[in-house]
Amino acid sequence: MIAAPLVEMLGITKSFPGVVANDSVNLELRAGEVLALLGENGAGKSSLMNVLYGLYRPDAGLIKVAGREVSIRSPLAAIGLGIGFVAQHPLLVRRHTVAENIALGMRGSFWNPVPKVRSKIFELSKKYGLEVNPDAPVWSLSAGEQQRVDILKALARGAKVLILDEPTSVLTPQEAEELFKVLRRMKLEGEGVILITHKLDEVMAVADRITVLRKGKVVGSLETSQTNPTDLAALMIGRQLEPVRASAVQVGASVLRLENVSALSDRGVPAIENISLEVCAGEVLGVAGVAGNGQRELIEVITGLRGVTAGLVMLEQTNLTNVNARVAADAGVAHIPEDRLQMGVVGNLSVAENLALRGFETPVFSNGQFLEPAAFESFAQKAVAEYEIATPNTQTPVRLLSGGNIQKVIFARELSTNPKLIVAAHPTYGLDAGATAQMQRLLLERAAAGAAVLLVSEDLDEVLALSTRVAVLFDGRLMGVVKRDAATREGIGLLMAGRELVTV
Amino acid sequence: MKIVLEPRPTPPISWLLMLSAASIFVALLVLGVVFLVAGLNPFSAYATLASRTLGDWDGWSRVIQRAIPLVLIGVGLVLAFRAQFFNIGAEGQLLVGAVAGSAVALFLPSLGFLTIPIMFLAGFIAGAIWGFIPAILKLKLEVNEVITTLMLNYVAATLIEYLITGPWKGQNQVGFSYTDDFPAAARLPLLGSSYIHIPTLLLGLILAVFVAVVLSRTRLGFRMRILGESIATARYVGINAVSTTLWVVMFSAGAAGLAGVGEVAGIHGKLLEPGQISLGYGYTAIIVAWLARGSPIAAIFTALFLGISFAAGDVMKVSLQLPANTTNIFNGTVLMLLIATEPLVKFRVKLEQVKLVKDAR
Numbered sequence: 001m002i003a004a005p006l007v008e009m010l011g012i013t014k015s016f017p018g019v020v021a022n023d024s025v026n027l028e029l030r031a032g033e034v035l036a037l038l039g040e041n042g043a044g045k046s047s048l049m050n051v052l053y054g055l056y057r058p059d060a061g062l063i064k065v066a067g068r069e070v071s072i073r074s075p076l077a078a079i080g081l082g083i084g085f086v087a088q089h090p091l092l093v094r095r096h097t098v099a100e101n102i103a104l105g106m107r108g109s110f111w112n113p114v115p116k117v118r119s120k121i122f123e124l125s126k127k128y129g130l131e132v133n134p135d136a137p138v139w140s141l142s143a144g145e146q147q148r149v150d151i152l153k154a155l156a157r158g159a160k161v162l163i164l165d166e167p168t169s170v171l172t173p174q175e176a177e178e179l180f181k182v183l184r185r186m187k188l189e190g191e192g193v194i195l196i197t198h199k200l201d202e203v204m205a206v207a208d209r210i211t212v213l214r215k216g217k218v219v220g221s222l223e224t225s226q227t228n229p230t231d232l233a234a235l236m237i238g239r240q241l242e243p244v245r246a247s248a249v250q251v252g253a254s255v256l257r258l259e260n261v262s263a264l265s266d267r268g269v270p271a272i273e274n275i276s277l278e279v280c281a282g283e284v285l286g287v288a289g290v291a292g293n294g295q296r297e298l299i300e301v302i303t304g305l306r307g308v309t310a311g312l313v314m315l316e317q318t319n320l321t322n323v324n325a326r327v328a329a330d331a332g333v334a335h336i337p338e339d340r341l342q343m344g345v346v347g348n349l350s351v352a353e354n355l356a357l358r359g360f361e362t363p364v365f366s367n368g369q370f371l372e373p374a375a376f377e378s379f380a381q382k383a384v385a386e387y388e389i390a391t392p393n394t395q396t397p398v399r400l401l402s403g404g405n406i407q408k409v410i411f412a413r414e415l416s417t418n419p420k421l422i423v424a425a426h427p428t429y430g431l432d433a434g435a436t437a438q439m440q441r442l443l444l445e446r447a448a449a450g451a452a453v454l455l456v457s458e459d460l461d462e463v464l465a466l467s468t469r470v471a472v473l474f475d476g477r478l479m480g481v482v483k484r485d486a487a488t489r490e491g492i493g494l495l496m497a498g499r500e501l502v503t504v
Numbered sequence: 505m506k507i508v509l510e511p512r513p514t515p516p517i518s519w520l521l522m523l524s525a526a527s528i529f530v531a532l533l534v535l536g537v538v539f540l541v542a543g544l545n546p547f548s549a550y551a552t553l554a555s556r557t558l559g560d561w562d563g564w565s566r567v568i569q570r571a572i573p574l575v576l577i578g579v580g581l582v583l584a585f586r587a588q589f590f591n592i593g594a595e596g597q598l599l600v601g602a603v604a605g606s607a608v609a610l611f612l613p614s615l616g617f618l619t620i621p622i623m624f625l626a627g628f629i630a631g632a633i634w635g636f637i638p639a640i641l642k643l644k645l646e647v648n649e650v651i652t653t654l655m656l657n658y659v660a661a662t663l664i665e666y667l668i669t670g671p672w673k674g675q676n677q678v679g680f681s682y683t684d685d686f687p688a689a690a691r692l693p694l695l696g697s698s699y700i701h702i703p704t705l706l707l708g709l710i711l712a713v714f715v716a717v718v719l720s721r722t723r724l725g726f727r728m729r730i731l732g733e734s735i736a737t738a739r740y741v742g743i744n745a746v747s748t749t750l751w752v753v754m755f756s757a758g759a760a761g762l763a764g765v766g767e768v769a770g771i772h773g774k775l776l777e778p779g780q781i782s783l784g785y786g787y788t789a790i791i792v793a794w795l796a797r798g799s800p801i802a803a804i805f806t807a808l809f810l811g812i813s814f815a816a817g818d819v820m821k822v823s824l825q826l827p828a829n830t831t832n833i834f835n836g837t838v839l840m841l842l843i844a845t846e847p848l849v850k851f852r853v854k855l856e857q858v859k860l861v862k863d864a865r
Binding site: 337 | 514721722723724725726729730733734736737739740741742743744
């Protein structure tokens with residue numbers, strides 16, 4: 001007799017206003033296996049796991065645990081069913097010790113459970129090879145050790161199923177290898193692991209089976225031994241649509257030049273290393289790469305938001321190394337930021353005020369120290385008409401606008417100064433088809449008119465459709481720059497996974 | 505059934521006023537209970553308070569007298585709060601302003617008609633320095649400004665205690681810890697027989713209008729508004745957060761310093777016990793600023809409202825034989841309710857039937 005799978009999810013559908021996060025998803029986890037849940041950002045991996053962990057209630061579908069149909073109403077219920085969740089960033093009390101953190105929230109007697117928990121920790125760490133000192137305060141642990149504590153916490157509560165959300169994103173390669181060893185031990189003990197990830201090499205290294213999600217749907221469920229990274233990348237990214245490609249443009253003189261640029265992330269570790277690249281007038285340089293491989297830092301170095309630890313940032317003849325954002329903007333760098341709501345606009349200010357964020361200190365919008373409301377208004381009227389911004393009026397707080405219209409406000413402002421370089425980060429992320437097309441057209445128009453465009457996007461279709469050349473970042477390094485005509489989805493997918501170093 | 509909070513994108517002004525009025529009403533009910541416990545009939549107690557504060561000019565003049573420092577400090581705090589700097593130290597900034605003004609009055613050779621402007625200038629600078637310390641600590645070292653500004657209040661009070669019992673103790677004052685009386689040129693003109701010191705009142709009104717204009721019409725004000733709403737956007741457009749915040753805080757603290765000069769030069773005519781210079785104006789002005797919800801002009805009116813509360817405290821002491829601190833119960837309840845009702849500004853509360861997920865077959 002074959003034992004029932006540890007977990008079965010059948011026909012799970014979960015929608016949010018405007019999007020279907022999961023559309024009739026089926027998923028099966030067997031005892032003693034690692035199942036990789038693979039997909040791009042926004043493919044629905046996290047929302048599916050939130051359903052399994054009781055954080056979301058599905059709109060339709062059913063869940064079976066060990067063959068019994070269950071209703072998981074809360075994380076507590078999930079824990080009761082033996083489902084444990086290890087978040088990307090460990091949820092621990094930093095001032096407390098490891099043992100205290102593991103004891104936290106455990107049911108039991110009135111008395112302090114820590115002594116009992118300590119012996120349990122020793123037992124579990126020996127069984128799974130999870131070395132950790134139970135008496136160390138959590139703040140003194142590295143990210144990898146904190147993750148181990150989170151795993152121990154789940155195991156101590158009797159988890160038979162462990163969900164790991166992008167566990168290696170905070171780990172060094174060595175720590176990641178340690179983690180994989182632990183996962184293999186868990187398999188031997190008959191436990192099941194669901195690994196949420198978008199990293200192909202990890203999947204190949206540790207998973208037994210793979211379920212691939214794209215746009216909320218399962219597009220493939222396969223055995224790891226029957227597949228390869230190239231096929232997985234194609235599945236994950238989707239069939240190649242015939243892209244609306246940019247017409248051939250005259251590529252002019254060099255506008256942006258990076259020479260051996262290195263910079264640190266907010267956490268103070270190297271984020272980009274020794275990057276040299278050039279963007280010319282009239283061309284769109286697409287930057288592809290899995291999120292978190294240095295794209296953010298690259299953009300910030302160019303737009304004056306982050307200093308470099310080495311190297312040179314040149315805009316034509318102007319040195320923009322370690323300048324502030326205003327100097328970069330004045331020199332001719334437009335920035336369409338990734339975080340359009342928090343950074344690109346001020347939600348409580350009006351459409352007219354947001355359109356003037358860049359220029360309000362210039363004579364266009366002010367007279368000496370005083371602002372010119374009439375100038376704000378006439379500029380806003382023109383921008384609203386030209387960019388077809390749907391807003392009740394120019395005095396409406398910008399937060400009341402839709403995402404697409406907020407992005408139009410940002411484009412209108414950033415492009416109004418006829419910049420030499422346009423740095424666009426995920427410019428169409430989360431926009432509807434119409435707004436997406438408009439933003440893409442705007443970038444191409446500006447390139448055709450002689451601006452240099454640096455386009456960072458996770459949407460490979462978009463990168464391939466708009467770019468003259470494609471650069472790929474992996475782990476803070478430039479893996480290669482490929483001419484569009486020579487670029488294939490598979491080749492770029494491999495570079496994105498850090499597979500191969502190509503120079504063209 | 506479960507309670508659901510639904511975001512409210514644009515809370516209407518009427519709803520804001522309603523919540524403020526409801527907070528005040530509940531605070532009045534709480535105070536009514538205090539009256540009952542003290543053996544008073546709450547209705548007749550309130551009648552007495554109303555007639556003695558708002559019933560005649562004498563009452564009104566006391567209300568305005570109390571509102572003067574509240575306008576100055578309240579307007580400054582509106583600005584600081586909008587820049588996300590939680591200045592709880594206006595009390596101390598007021599006190600050092602009083603010290604600086606007194607120093608000019610007592611120790612500088614006679615300056616004639618310039619005496620009063622120089623006293624105000626000294627008070628403003630002293631307050632601004634008192635604000636500079638926590639501001640620079642926050643901006644450079646991320647020291648929490650709530651703690652530092654609050655602690656500096658005690659430093660300022662202790663400084664005054666030291667001065668009036670030690671080096672500045674008046675030669676002509678017997679039995680009390682005062683400085684000598686200010687010379688006549690250092691006394692502010694009063695309105696009739698009231699204690700309304702006219703220059704300070706005008707300063708407060710001018711400052712409110714000035715701040716309103718700066719915020720809505722100038723480049724500096726626009727920088728402040730961007731910074732106060734979103735630090736990420738301020739960085740993105742290249743606004744220097746450190747210098748902008750520093751100017752805002754020093755201006756805010758300087759305004760409190762002006763209020764301190766007004767109290768010693770307008771009412772007392774000498775430097776005396778900190779508790780007598782200020783009846784907690786620096787703290788009450790937090791409520792003034794909160795009720796004004798970011799508008800410097802509105803702060804004039806909310807200051808007047810809390811002026812009533814202070815004047816009522818005097819009436820309680822004299823006519824109802826209650827401690828004057830009873831008003832603190834009222835003020836505290838109002839502030840607590842204003843903060844507690846903040847989620848109601850941003851969210852609409854709804855009761856929702858919980859839908860059970862039907863298993864799909």
